[in-house]
Amino acid sequence: MLKAERDYYYPALLVFFHKKLKIKYNSLIQEQWCGYCQPNCPEEIDIPMVINAELMWKLWPKETLLDWYKGKVESAQNCVECGECEEACPYNLPIREMLVAGIDFLKTRMG
Numbered sequence: 001m002l003k004a005e006r007d008y009y010y011p012a013l014l015v016f017f018h019k020k021l022k023i024k025y026n027s028l029i030q031e032q033w034c035g036y037c038q039p040n041c042p043e044e045i046d047i048p049m050v051i052n053a054e055l056m057w058k059l060w061p062k063e064t065l066l067d068w069y070k071g072k073v074e075s076a077q078n079c080v081e082c083g084e085c086e087e088a089c090p091y092n093l094p095i096r097e098m099l100v101a102g103i104d105f106l107k108t109r110m111g
């Protein structure tokens with residue numbers, strides 16, 4: 001491939017994939033970040049933030065995330081398994097399982 005071709009195609013490809021990723025992540029965020037579960041949690045756990053931890057790790061700088069997640073893992077571990085969040089979820093997400101997965105993910109990343 002000629003340099004002129006590479007200079008033209010590579011940025012165009014990057015823009016294309018960036019748009020694709022953004023569309024993919026936006027749909028994931030819409031599904032899991034509606035926040036309907038939040039007001040129902042008796043432990044006031046930041047549910048969307050914890051269940052989306054892995055996605056957040058892909059999208060945001062680690063320094064920012066370490067700050068955001070301070071205390072959230074501890075708080076999420078106070079889950080009493082009441083299921084109120086799942087009752088309120090319009091997408092029927094297995095939030096309690098997702099919460100445990102989010103906590104495990106964060107523990108491995110935060111040390």
Ligand code: SF4
Binds near residue numbers: 079082083099
């Ligand atoms: S199951 Fe856990 S996360 Fe869901 S509402 Fe109850 S305490 Fe909150």
